[in-house]
Amino acid sequence: MQRKIRVLIAKPGLDGHDKGAKVLVNVLRDAGMEVIYTGLHQTAEMVARAAVQEDVDIVGLSYLSGAHIGLTQEVINALKEAGADHMKVIVGGNIPERDFSQLDTMGVAAIFAGGSSYDDIIGTFNDLVAA
């Protein structure tokens, strides 16, 4: 039997708004994925540790406070440090389009700004793991 896609949804930084993150956890579970949610106030090291422990395929980072550039770079560095740079990093939340290219350059595999459709997210996750 095919291994289920394993996803870590994380909230790096100090932002406490996680309705979107939790809804996504439920959406992805309903789509048949194994999903772990870190809870709030995660450092980059905490996210990387959880990703390695849970052996996930995808690390999804959710931001609403505007701190996505700096924090995403920290998480990507921490994953590399932990020998987990094969994991796909996804960014979602309140992400302005003007920041998309910078996130791309960092190596973010996909960006889902507010208003994205859940079907798109599920489809992208499936494609990323199949690739």
Next chain:
Amino acid sequence: MPTHDAEKHKKIKREADWLGRLRFEHEPEKNLSYSGISLQPFYRAEDTQFLPPPPPPGAYPYTRGIHEGMYRDRPWTRRQYIGFGTGEDTNQWFKDLLSKGQTGLSVALDLPTQMGLDSTDPLGKHEVGRVGVAIDSLADMEALFEGIPLEKVSTSFTVNGTAAIIMAMYLVTAEKQGVPPEQIRGTVQNDILKEFVARGTYLFPPTPSLRLAGDIIEYGITKAPKFNTISISQAHMKSAGATLIQADAYMFANTIAYIEEVTRRGYQLDDFGQQLSFLQCVNRDFFESIARLRAARRYWAELAHNRYGSQRDKVQKYRIHSGGDTDSMTFERPYANIGRIALTCLSAVLGGAQSIQLPCYDEAYEIPTEEAIQNALDVQMIVAFESGVSKVVDPLAGSYYVEKLTADVHTEFTRIVNDIVNTGGMVRWIEEGRLQRKIAEEAYQWEKRLKTGEEVMVAANFARDDKPRSEYETMMHPYQDKTLEQQTARIARIKQDRDPAKLEQALSALESCAHKGTNLMEPITEAVRSYATIGEICHTLKQCFGHYRAPTGV
């Protein structure tokens, strides 16, 4: 174990029976209000014949308003929520708004300030001055209110985990302006319990957090009697996913926990009740919003009188800070949000709010721009001075529909609050993650209903707008990159200028009070006076209270 499971099943079933969007799924044919109250196609006199007509405005239980004259005597306070960058940056904006129609201040603090971290702390370095103003020490508070006479203006701070420190800084700033704390009017949100289920700015475990909230309320009784020492908030739990009526009921269940934290210290509700204020948002469903504010006034008055023996009308009067919440703003066609804002404002006014803040048309993107704040303020002034709705108090009273809905909402408040209180109370619900689960489940159901189009959001899922976000992003509020640098310099300066012996004495007095369990406000005030940073004060408290990892509910 079967007994346990059966018990659990029963509990879950009862929770699910609460009115809410969960019910909607099973009764698609029903005509329901936003929060799930069953509606008739029209209402008749017979529908209200068993409901006693509410007494006039200004009379217990204040369903029709807490004052006889309401807006005829005094318009509501127009208070938009702003803050960014340094104290100086926000100070300029405050002065500008006060000259263009704002009548009270509402301070947005950045996340490090709300989480008890200095701007220089690596955990918060990407967040400095971003969603609010950065406050590290008394020096920043002094800059924030430079040239603003604090005896004349009332200021509201959306702050919870660090409310005690921010309140102390504000009172010391006023004292330095020559204004004694007894004359200061203002509000600290100080509603830490809801932070565990929405918004997330908690620093310590629930029990010491509740103690600190109680310390603020207790301190205010004699030291700052005109200050609202708590603003018990419904809006954030709604934003996290609860229905409006559920969130109202959770707010009242939290209120009971706060009251009992203070009464167990030997006080009566009448000693501090007039310093409790409430933040209850209105949203989407116009008539349900109005009914909720009317029902909440009655619910509070009866709770204060019947459960806590209140004899003072000032205590029984439920004072509402209202407005909308940002998650009702769409990214798509942001100017459509101005229509939503206007309806929000009108429903808060028809519901009888004492002060109003509105979300802004660009707020789905970023913290609002100056133009969008002014627009929200203009909407408030148009409703206040052009529409004529202020001329008659509680104009919807006697409507069969509004009176019936008010009574139905009141019944639901009673049902949900009693259920929480009878099954361990709010602190236990939070510690066990029960409330978090309930809210997360509602949020998911709502998203499903948006996806199927059962619920409409114009431009988002109806008459959809497919322009890329970049088309609208020119309107975003710019971030001040230099804030971190400026705050770092100011921290270095205060650390050089302050008296280290005085500081050390203040921090060790704070630590010993934390261990002894005595009121923390005096030692926090002393620490603030000696220019301790927010990070130093919170570090001292964490030594005693510890950290907390909250259940997430998913």
